[in-house]
Amino acid sequence: MDVNVRLFAAPREAVGTNELTVTLPDGATVAELIQQLTEAHPVLKAYVRFLSVAVNRAYVGQQTELHDGDEVALLPPVGGG
Amino acid sequence: MDDTRNRCEVTQAPISADEVIVRLIEPAVGAVVTFVGVVRGQTEGRRTLHLEYEAYPSMAEQTLRQIGDEIQGRWPSIRQVAIVHRVGRLAVGQTAVVIALSAAHRAETFDALRYAIDRLKEITPIWKKEVFVDGEAEWRSEE
Numbered sequence: 001m002d003v004n005v006r007l008f009a010a011p012r013e014a015v016g017t018n019e020l021t022v023t024l025p026d027g028a029t030v031a032e033l034i035q036q037l038t039e040a041h042p043v044l045k046a047y048v049r050f051l052s053v054a055v056n057r058a059y060v061g062q063q064t065e066l067h068d069g070d071e072v073a074l075l076p077p078v079g080g081g
Numbered sequence: 082m083d084d085t086r087n088r089c090e091v092t093q094a095p096i097s098a099d100e101v102i103v104r105l106i107e108p109a110v111g112a113v114v115t116f117v118g119v120v121r122g123q124t125e126g127r128r129t130l131h132l133e134y135e136a137y138p139s140m141a142e143q144t145l146r147q148i149g150d151e152i153q154g155r156w157p158s159i160r161q162v163a164i165v166h167r168v169g170r171l172a173v174g175q176t177a178v179v180i181a182l183s184a185a186h187r188a189e190t191f192d193a194l195r196y197a198i199d200r201l202k203e204i205t206p207i208w209k210k211e212v213f214v215d216g217e218a219e220w221r222s223e224e
Contacts, residue, residue, distance in 0.1 A: 009135055009208035010220045054206070057140040073137055073206070077222035080134070080141075080166060080207030081118045081178050081198060 001026055001068035003033065009076045011047040024066060030055070031062040033072060050077055088163040089145035091136045091207070096165050098179045105161045105183035112187040114194045118178040120171045124221075128214040134168040134177060137206040141166065144205045148197055152182070155196070156189040164197065166207060177209075 005020040012018050024033060030053050038044045053060055054073040066072065088104055098117050105113055120132050149162035163181045171177055180197045184190050202223050212218040 006137065008137055008206070009210070012135075054137075054140055057137075057143055059204075073140065075137070075206050076208065076220070078202070078204070078206055079209045079220065079222040080136075080205045081202045 001028075001066070003066050003068070003070045003072050005033070005037065006071065006073040008073070009079075011044055011051070011074060011076055014043045014047070015041050028066050029062065030060060030064045030066065030072070033066060034062075034074075037074075047074075047076060051075060052077075088161065089142055089149055089165070091138050091141045091145075091166050091168055093167070093169045096167050096176050096179055098176070098181070101163050101165055101179045101181045104163055105181055107160075107183075109185055110160060110183045111185050112190050113181055113183045114187070114190040115182075116178070116180040116194055116198050117176055118198070120173050120175050120177055122173040124211060124213075129173055130212045130214045131173065132171050132177070133210040133212065134166075134171060135208045135210070136166070136168045138168075140206050145201070148200045148205070151200065152193050152197060156193045158184050158186070158189050159193050160184055162197065164201065166201075166205070168207065 002021050002023050005022055007018050052075040055070050098115050102113050122129055145164040152159050152162050159182050161183045166178045182190050182193050210220050
């Protein structure tokens, strides 16, 4: 299955893109996606422990199971206002 | 959700508190409170050149509407909630966010307004990069 990963702010700048398509085994979790992403983009390792994750625009936990076509956003600490 | 009671958006365009307040005026309203967040010219003694705001727009607007819904759940006297956040490059002195709440009477409006800005800073997927006059830049969060 494929998921669409969106990056913002510092990790976006570090990776050099705001969007990635990642192919995962069926039933993969958020944690497994992040593991695969950090192997492909080691520069992400510095940010991983600060990231929140949203799937289809809702905050989720690391054990959330992903589905084909999900939009997964890696959200660094927010700073609006 | 009734959209006419909860008006939230993320925009690239300049925003004005007056324009947001006008959206909330109706005969039943006797009080409007507003918070206006403005780009400050210095942080911890360093002079700021400008801020660059970035959003996850679809989730940010959904989150702002959620904050409006939370407010109306906690304080039923609040009639309407409008939260408008600007993104892109903002110069010192420009308005980054306007939050406006309306009610028949002022009683609960101040508590609800404080909740709105605190919650925005906690959960809304918007980021800011502060660019300093000395050429350095850093992403800033509330921590």
